[in-house]
Amino acid sequence: MPIPHLSTALRGPILDLENRILKATPTIEHWLRGKWRDHNVPFYCSVDLRNSGFKLAPVDTNLFPGGFNNLNPEFTPLCVQAMMTAVEKICPDVHSVLLIPENHTRNFFYLQNIASLQNIMQHAGMHVRIGTLLPHITTATKIDLPDGNTLTLEPIIRKNNRLSVNNFDPCAILLNNDLSTGIPSILQNLDQVVIPPTHAGWATRRKSKHFLAYDNVAQEFANLIDIDPWLINPLFSSCGKINFHEKQGEDCVASATNEILSNLQEKYTQYGVKEKPFVIIKADSGTYGMGIMTVKDGADIYALNRKQRNKMAVVKEGLPVSNVLVQEGVYTFESINQAVAEPVIYMIDHYVVGGFYRVHTGRGVDENLNAPGMHFVPLAFETTCQSPNRTAQPDCIPNRFYAYGVVARLALLAAALELEQAVVAAKETISA
Incomplete structure (x- = not known):
């Protein structure tokens, strides 16, 4: 399955980096x-990717993607084909799947994502029902969605080491719940295949581990096509024992910030970049854009006001932040209707199946866009030229998207390595 023929929001001349990727396609x-x-x-x-015009890099990788409803409906055949491959690799005999979502019964956009995911799997030839971890749902509950579709949530039944819902014994469990608050006992020690594995959840996963794995992938890829790995890789560091309310751990964060800014300035000078470097401080686990801020000087860490400290102190489900990732900020110079945008690339198995733009009218090119007020613009198929088309003009837009698909797959590969290392670490802990 090739990279889809898609359009992007960045219409300027294609980067030298993108040209190098294009020429090295085989x-x-x-x-x-x-x-x-x-x-x-x-x-x-x-x-999540950011294209600064001089750099193209991933800034976040989500193993429980919650935006399938934001994909262009034209992508459905690609999703179905990739889903068939993904399921066959994990368990060739799978014909029924129990899908377990987040506990977001009031977030209709998220529930539309679950409906879209269920639809993809059904088109791939599977029976799919949706089981909820919410204790107050004790009978099958039908929910009407804004787009006219409906969704039925059912209470999960555990018997011995198998999960089911009424009159439905699934072969596999598909999680679309990132397990931020931990791995509930109902999901532990099951005889059924659980995908993704529970150790991929935020209860144990760390962004710093992911980007450490990505470091190795980016270096190997850079050697492969003879580029500076920095062009596809954000610098980062991590700090533990953080308490923003009590001002604990600030020295580590400030020092890491200044070191990254200093290294960034050298790179900016090397490549003739005129913008001011910045750093993103984010919680080392969790999603939904919580616990994130932009910093342009280490001294800013000491000067946070109460509102800023409260914002950084907790993430999803009110969990306290005790570890942070200090990451190079990557500008985004893509825009849709004068609003700042960044591409989000979706993959099933190792296939790129589409994506969308996260757009925010109230944020700047150096800020996190995953915040209240954002909206999504589905990527459209591009019909003017093929992707990739190495004989096309340098500004052929689908060629740019091919580069996006390559970098996204590098992050996917890093996630694969990250999860393998997590399994090894867990076995070592048990044996010790």
Whole structure:
């Protein structure tokens, strides 16, 4: 399955980096095929990218993607084909799946994502029902969605080491719940296949571990096509024992910020970049854009006001932040209707199946866009030229998207390595 023929919001001249990726297409695809043979690819994944015009890099990788409803409906055949491959690899005999979502019964946009995911799997030939972890749902509950569809949530039944819902014994459990608050006992020690594995959840996963794995992937890829790895890789560090309310751990965060800013300034000077470097401080686990701020000087850490400290102190479900990722800020110079935008690339197995733009009218090019007030613009198919088309003009837009698909798959590969390392670490802990 090739990269879809898609349009992007950035219409300027294609970057030298993108040209290098385009020219190396056969080498890249051969290299990636070898990686997919050697490693277990996450079942599905979404990657937030930022294109600064001089750099193209992933800034976040989500192993429980919650925006399938934001994909262009034209992508459904791609999703179905990739879903068939993903399921066959994990369990060829799977014909029924229990889908377990987040506990967001009031978030209709998220529930539309679950309905879209259920639809994709049904078109891939599977029976799919939706089980909820919410204790107050004790009977099948039908929910009407804004787009006219409906969703039925059912209470999960555990008997011995199998999960089911009424008159439905599934072969596999598909999680679309990122387990931020921990791995509930009902999901532990099951005889059924659980995808993604529970150790992919935020109860144990750390963004710093992911970007450490991405460091290795980016270096190997850079050697493959002879580029500076920094062009696809954000600098980062991490700090623990953080308490923003009590001002604990501030020295580590401030020091890491200043070190990254200093290294960034050297890179900006090397590449003739005139913008001012900045750093993003974010919680080392969790999603939904919580616990994130932009910093342009280490001294800013000491000067946070009460509102800023409260914002950084907790993430989803009110969980306290005790570890942070200090990450190079990557500008985004893409825009839709004069609003700042960033592409989010969706993958099922190792196939790019589409994506959308996260757009925010109230945020700047150096700010986190995953925040209240954002909206989504589905990527459209581009019909003017093929993707990738190495004989097309340099500003052929689908060629730019091919580069996006390559970098997103590098993040996917890093996630595969990250999860493998997590399994090894867990076994070492048990044996110790």
